[in-house]
Amino acid sequence: MIFLFILAISAMAEEPREPEDKSADIYRSYCVSCHGENVEKIPLNPESTAEQRIVAVSLGVSSMPPYNWMLGDEEVKRVIKFMEQLQANGRIEDPQAP
Ligand code: HEC
16 A cells, blocks of 8 residues: 555656646736737737747747746747637637647
8 A cells, every 4th residue: 555655656756747838827927918818919920930939939029028037948839839729719718628
C-alpha cells in the first residue's frame, strides 16, 4: 500500500508534463482590456504570419507593450493559439477541452 503510494508520487514527479496551459488566465488578465472578450476590439490581422504574431506579443507593436519579460516563448505561442481559437470560435470556457 505504502509502496504503491510512493510509486504514484514518484511517477507524478518524474512524468515530463506540459506546464499547465495558463493562456486563458493570461489573456483575461493582460490582453482582454485592449483586444476584447472575444478578440473583437483589436482582432488578429488575417494577413499576419505566426512569426509576426510572436514578435508582436514578445516585443510589442504600435501601442501594445512587449510581454517577453513576462511570458516565455512557449507561453507566447500558446496564448496566440488561444486568441486564434477565441476569435474563430467565440468564447472558450476551457481551452484544454477537446
Ligand atoms: C495597450 C493595448 C494592448 C494590450 C494590453 C495588448 N495588445 Fe495586442 N495589440 C494591440 C495593438 C494596438 C496591436 C496592433 C494592431 C494592429 O497592428 O492593427 C496589437 C497586436 C497584437 C497581435 C498581432 C496581431 C496580428 O495578427 O498581427 C497579437 C498576436 C497580440 N496583439 C496579442 C496580444 C496579447 C497576447 C496580449 C496580452 C499578453 C496583448 N496583445 C495585449 C494592443 C494591445
